[in-house]
Amino acid sequence: VRVEAAAETLRFPEGFRWGAATAAYQIEGAAAEDGRGPSIWDTFARKDGRVFAGHTGDVACDHYRRYREDVALMAELGVGTYRFSIAWPRVKPDGTGPVNVRGLDFYDRLVDELLAHGVEPMVTLYHWDLPLALQSHGRGGWGDRDTAACFAEYAAVTASRLADRVGTWTTLNEPWVSAFLGYASGDHAPGHTDNRAAFRAAHHLLLGHGLAAQALRTAGVRELSLTLNLARVNPDDPGDPHDVAAAWRVDGVLNRIFLDPVLRGRYPLDMLGLFERFGAADAIVDGDLAVISAPIDLLGINYYQPALVRAQVGAAAHPMYPGSEGVAFLPQPGPVTDMGWTVDPSGLSDLLLRLSREYPDTPLMVTENGAAYADALTGDRVADPERIAYLDGHLRAVHAALSGGADVRGYLAWSLLDNFEWAFGYDKRFGLVYVDYETQRRYPKDSALWFRTITRANAL
Numbered sequence: 500v501r502v503e504a505a506a507e508t509l510r511f512p513e514g515f516r517w518g519a520a521t522a523a524y525q526i527e528g529a530a531a532e533d534g535r536g537p538s539i540w541d542t543f544a545r546k547d548g549r550v551f552a553g554h555t556g557d558v559a560c561d562h563y564r565r566y567r568e569d570v571a572l573m574a575e576l577g578v579g580t581y582r583f584s585i586a587w588p589r590v591k592p593d594g595t596g597p598v599n600v601r602g603l604d605f606y607d608r609l610v611d612e613l614l615a616h617g618v619e620p621m622v623t624l625y626h627w628d629l630p631l632a633l634q635s636h637g638r639g640g641w642g643d644r645d646t647a648a649c650f651a652e653y654a655a656v657t658a659s660r661l662a663d664r665v666g667t668w669t670t671l672n673e674p675w676v677s678a679f680l681g682y683a684s685g686d687h688a689p690g691h692t693d694n695r696a697a698f699r700a701a702h703h704l705l706l707g708h709g710l711a712a713q714a715l716r717t718a719g720v721r722e723l724s725l726t727l728n729l730a731r732v733n734p735d736d737p738g739d740p741h742d743v744a745a746a747w748r749v750d751g752v753l754n755r756i757f758l759d760p761v762l763r764g765r766y767p768l769d770m771l772g773l774f775e776r777f778g779a780a781d782a783i784v785d786g787d788l789a790v791i792s793a794p795i796d797l798l799g800i801n802y803y804q805p806a807l808v809r810a811q812v813g814a815a816a817h818p819m820y821p822g823s824e825g826v827a828f829l830p831q832p833g834p835v836t837d838m839g840w841t842v843d844p845s846g847l848s849d850l851l852l853r854l855s856r857e858y859p860d861t862p863l864m865v866t867e868n869g870a871a872y873a874d875a876l877t878g879d880r881v882a883d884p885e886r887i888a889y890l891d892g893h894l895r896a897v898h899a900a901l902s903g904g905a906d907v908r909g910y911l912a913w914s915l916l917d918n919f920e921w922a923f924g925y926d927k928r929f930g931l932v933y934v935d936y937e938t939q940r941r942y943p944k945d946s947a948l949w950f951r952t953i954t955r956a957n958a959l
């Protein structure tokens with residue numbers, strides 16, 4: 500699909516949801532406040548060399564204390580839907596067992612504040628901050644089947660407190676990142692490099708999604724979702740069957756390994772082959788896929804860039820894509836962001852159209868899209884024309900997909916605020932709002948003001 504830079508106004512459907520997203524560990528700080536237990540990111544960030552300059556989420560954007568100011572800012576910036584995550588270690592400091600009511604109280608206040616300002620809350624239950632107790636003293640985190648059951652308990656107690664006011668619930672954010680950056684490449688907490696554990700984690704995350712989905716339905720949740728980071732995997736030469744096969748293999752371990760179990764009730768055969776190969780097939784127990792494939796109401800998609808690969812005899816597997824021996828990952832043409840990620844909006848329209856074709860009848864929502872740039876504060880202003888161009892291009896891509904028949908219900912920018920960008924610490928700024936980490940002052944960037952004009956008009 501070509502994404503045209505049209506001169507005419509592009510209208511979005513009535514009721515299209517516009518907003519921004521964040522995640523607990525990336526913004527909250529207050530790591531030891533009100534009974535919060537430690538998470539795997541608290542310890543990972545303290546390990547030598549794992550996170551840029553030894554940064555941690557101890558303070559982050561101090562959102563835990565400044566949430567009122569942040570909600571007021573959202574209202575001012577026209578954020579209609581706010582996607583945030585709940586810190587499991589605030590709700591259950593040991594991952595399982597007693598509930599820490601003060602932790603739930605915070606989210607209760609946050610939700611009320613959002614509603615009072617006319618902002619729709621959208622909750623994600625797991626955005627990577629696993630309670631440390633589930634990953635220490637012999638426990639293997641998502642490598643263990645138990646963790647899925649613990650997750651469902653936590654989902655139940657959280658929904659029983661908030662489901663009367665929060666309509667849209669997401670179980671997991673990006674299980675691919677949790678499983679393969681956490682357990683295979685080791686770039687994220689818990690920092691393991693064990694392909695068997697990574698595949699077990701992938702399955703247990705899916706099982707956790709399914710068990711939590713049951714708990715959420717029981718609690719009366721109406722709109723249930725799962726967010727995946729998906730990307731189109733392009734073959735270097737679409738006419739070369741080897742390149743096409745290489746792209747398909749990477750597509751499996753990035754996209755189909757999660758899409759098929761949830762939306763079709765089965766793992767693709769090539770993925771079952773990888774479970775076997777890495778000794779993880781016994782993690783898949785009879786009946787699991789029925790749990791995993793319970794209907795969802797919305798599929799969240801986080802999109803940043805496509806991938807480009809070709810077949811290359813003898814190439815070692817990419818550490819984030821176990822089983823990708825013989826595949827070379829190529830640099831892609833076009834401009835890059837401060838992450839080094841290629842800017843290619845056509846990858847988003849292609850992805851949305853593919854999903855609506857291959858997994859029909861699942862409403863879609865872009866739950867993250869955005870770019871990091873080396874922003875600078877000049878006086879009170881941050882001029883970020885590149886971010887505006889990035890967002891503009893990707894919104895045109897969403898519009899193109901809508902025109903092509905994709906059922907896209909909304910678009911959330913990543914992120915509301917500059918924040919703790921995982922292994923990159925505070926070095927990468929994804930926010931619509933600039934955060935001065937010395938003063939904790941917030942400065943809406945030019946992109947935030949631009950985004951407001953779009954969301955207000957419901958048109959581009």
Ligand code: PNW
Nearest residue numbers: 522672673676728801867913920921929
């Ligand atoms: C997503 N990768 O993470 C997350 O949901 C956000 O928390 C994060 O801040 C944002 O994207 C920007 O990175 C990803 O290596 C992290 O392919 C890494 C990858 C993909 C997504």
